[in-house]
Amino acid sequence: MFAAEQYRAKAAEFRGFLTDKPRSPNEMSEICDLEPACTMPAENEQWMAVHVNRTIQRRKNRDNRTALAEEEEQILRSLGAAARKD
Numbered sequence: 001m002f003a004a005e006q007y008r009a010k011a012a013e014f015r016g017f018l019t020d021k022p023r024s025p026n027e028m029s030e031i032c033d034l035e036p037a038c039t040m041p042a043e044n045e046q047w048m049a050v051h052v053n054r055t056i057q058r059r060k061n062r063d064n065r066t067a068l069a070e071e072e073e074q075i076l077r078s079l080g081a082a083a084r085k086d
Contacts, residue, residue: 004041004045005042007039007041007045015035018032
């Protein structure tokens with residue numbers, strides 16, 4: 001995954017394309033659309049780095065898979081029973 005700095009560098013590269021030589025209106029429009037496509041992920045990466053405590057983290061304990069599978073099976077049985085009652 002790209003880091004925020006890499007996204008910003010790519011956005012700067014696209015801005016540079018606007019000044020390096022004359023371009024058609026279609027090219028200009030396309031390049032202008034590419035810059036935000038890089039700056040928005042950079043902002044997202046930066047937000048996630050600063051607010052890591054507000055994001056969902058992957059569980060480190062994978063030994064609980066059996067218990068989780070049993071819980072899922074129980075939920076599915078309950079849903080099936082509820083559907084049959086209707």
